[in-house]
Every structure is written in C-alpha cells, then in structure tokens.
Amino acid sequence: MQKDFKIKAKEFDLEATMYSGQTSQPPWHPNGGGYNELLTVNNKPSLITIKQADDKLHITIEAHEKIPLYKVKERINHIFDLKFNIEEFYDFLYSHPPLDSVIDYSRGLRLFLAKDVFECIISSIASANCSIKRWTNAINHIKRSWGRGYQFSKGIFYSFPTPTILAGLDDNSLRSAGVGYRASYIIRTSRMISRIPIKDLKRMDYDRAFNILLKLPGVGPKVADCILLYGFRKLEAFPVDVWIQRIMKHLFSVDDKKLRDFVKDEFNDYAGYVQLYLYNYARKSGILEGVQ
DNA sequence: GCCCAGGGCTATA
DNA sequence: TATAGCCATGGG
Numbered sequence: 001m002q003k004d005f006k007i008k009a010k011e012f013d014l015e016a017t018m019y020s021g022q023t024s025q026p027p028w029h030p031n032g033g034g035y036n037e038l039l040t041v042n043n044k045p046s047l048i049t050i051k052q053a054d055d056k057l058h059i060t061i062e063a064h065e066k067i068p069l070y071k072v073k074e075r076i077n078h079i080f081d082l083k084f085n086i087e088e089f090y091d092f093l094y095s096h097p098p099l100d101s102v103i104d105y106s107r108g109l110r111l112f113l114a115k116d117v118f119e120c121i122i123s124s125i126a127s128a129n130c131s132i133k134r135w136t137n138a139i140n141h142i143k144r145s146w147g148r149g150y151q152f153s154k155g156i157f158y159s160f161p162t163p164t165i166l167a168g169l170d171d172n173s174l175r176s177a178g179v180g181y182r183a184s185y186i187i188r189t190s191r192m193i194s195r196i197p198i199k200d201l202k203r204m205d206y207d208r209a210f211n212i213l214l215k216l217p218g219v220g221p222k223v224a225d226c227i228l229l230y231g232f233r234k235l236e237a238f239p240v241d242v243w244i245q246r247i248m249k250h251l252f253s254v255d256d257k258k259l260r261d262f263v264k265d266e267f268n269d270y271a272g273y274v275q276l277y278l279y280n281y282a283r284k285s286g287i288l289e290g291v292q
Numbered sequence: 293g294c295c296c297a298g299g300g301c302t303a304t305a
Numbered sequence: 306t307a308t309a310g311c312c313a314t315g316g317g
Contacts, residue, residue: 180314181311185300218300222299242299
C-alpha cells in the first residue's frame with residue numbers, strides 16, 4: 001500500500017528539530033528535501049517519508065500491509081510533539097528574561113521523541129562523553145548490523161535491535177560499531193532491560209522513574225534525564241551537560257549543586273523545553289565564547 | 293598527529 | 306558525601 005496525506009504543523013522547524021542532537025535517535029535519512037524512516041505502526045513495518053512545506057507536513061507511507069492512516073498521524077504528532085502549545089511556551093520565555101533572548105535562535109524547535117524507547121536508552125548511553133556525530137553514526141551502525149532489514153522501493157531500512165539481541169552480543173563485536181568503552185554498559189543495560197518492564201516508567205512520576213534509571217549501567221543523572229525527556233516526554237526533566245552548566249551559570253549565576261532545585265522551582269514543567277532552547281542558544285549564539 | 297566530545301565509574305580521603 | 310583520574314575512539 002502507498003498513501004500520502006498532510007498534517008498541520010505551525011511553529012515547527014523540521015530540519016532544526018531533526019539535527020538538534022536529541023538523544024532519542026539519529027536524524028532520519030535525508031532524501032530530496034524530506035526524510036525517510038522506518039516506523040512500526042500497529043506492529044507492521046512501514047516506510048515514512050516526511051517533508052515540510054510552509055506550515056504543513058507532507059507524509060508518504062509505504063507498507064506491505066494495510067495500516068490505518070490515523071495511527072500514522074498520531075505517531076508523527078507524537079514524535080515531533082506537534083500538540084505541544086509552543087506559543088504558550090514562548091509567552092513563558094518572554095515573561096522570564098533573560099530567557100526571552102533564546103527564542104530567535106531556535107524558533108520552531110520541538111522535542112524529537114523516541115519512536116522506540118529502547119533505541120533512546122541506548123542512544124543516550126552512547127552519547128555520554130561522545131560527539132553527536134559519532135554516537136549517531138554508531139547507532140546507525142548498530143541498526144545495520146543487528147537490526148532487522150525491511151525492503152522498500154527506496155531501499156532497505158533497519159529497525160533498532162531488541163534488548164535480547166544486544167544482550168547476547170560480546171563486548172568486542174559491539175565495539176566494532178564505534179561505541180568504545182560504552183559497549184559493556186550497553187550490553188549490561190540490555191540484559192537488565194530485557195527483564196524489566198520499561199514501559200512502566202511512562203506511568204511513574206518523574207522522581208521515581210529517575211531513580212530507577214540510575215540503576216542502569218552507563219546511566220547517570222544527565223543520561224537519565226535525556227531518557228525521561230526524549231524517551232518518555234517527562235517535561236520536568238532537565239538534562240545537565242557541560243553546555244547547560246556554562247549557560248546557566250552565565251545567565252542565572254547558579255552553581256551546579258543548586259541547579260536541580262533552581263530548575264524545579266523556576267521552570268517547572270517547561271524545564272525540558274527550556275533546556276532544549278538553552279542548549280541551542282549556548283552553542284549557536286556565541287555568547288559563551290571567552291567564558292570558561 | 294593533536295584535541296575534544298550533550299558523562300559515568302571507580303578509587304581514595 | 307566529595308573530588309580526581311580514567312575511560313575508547315571517531316571526527317574536526
């Protein structure tokens with residue numbers, strides 16, 4: 001079956017979101033101004049092509065079996081967080097200087113949510129102390145090596161392997177994907193995950209889910225927050241990396257120890273989006289140049 | 293060839 | 306509890 005349709009997407013920048021380095025997954029495969037990716041809908045593999053034109057997204061589906069269109073629409077709306085009221089978020093930023101200055105560097109940037117929560121967990125672990133370019137290449141390598149390939153008219157596309165498959169790998173073969181010493185973290189976490197119902201995390205409150213994730217090898221506070229934000233859409237999560245530390249110190253003079261409490265009090269449920277915009281601002285504005 | 297990367301783990305005090 | 310080294314290795 002092959003179908004296409006459009007969905008409304010105001011205040012959304014697909015390209016900026018795709019390349020914002022969120023650890024839910026690597027960027028989708030660019031193709032003629034649009035992007036291709038394998039998406040499992042109703043347990044059926046389908047190739048999605050997404051392209052932005054003005055305030056609309058043009059979606060094409062190619063699948064071997066019939067798939068309800070509204071399900072695909074739901075998935076797209078979820079992955080790019082299109083139902084999030086971003087105007088209201090901008091109002092929040094405008095009324096909380098100096099946050100008002102970050103908007104112009106990231107207008108239309110939204111969450112890039114996991115299409116596969118396990119992929120998000122492994123991507124987040126792989127991203128620690130690693131460049132965005134490198135961990136996205138590694139994840140793509142893992143997909144090609146151990147994921148399942150599906151043939152479409154545009155080529156073969158691979159799913160992310162299951163926890164059981166990664167749990168069965170030995171350290172050296174996983175290292176061949178380019179994850180370095182994180183290989184053992186990934187294998188050990190996969191072993192634990194294949195025995196734990198990670199879907200339960202979605203229902204849990206933020207603090208409880210955070211503390212459970214910390215038990216996974218390779219998962220510290222920053223990675224746990226990435227998993228909660230990009231994997232489970234816990235909007236209170238505020239992943240703190242070196243860039244966020246520097247920009248928070250620069251803008252608010254908060255030291256690292258008081259950061260979590262400060263964020264909880266000041267940003268509340270906008271914490272995740274504030275982090276997204278601050279990260280972009282810290283890297284793109286050049287405001288930190290010359291600041292240690 | 294050098295340096296750094298969206299941190300986490302482990303040993304020490 | 307707090308801080309100091311150490312970690313693999315691809316990419317710029």
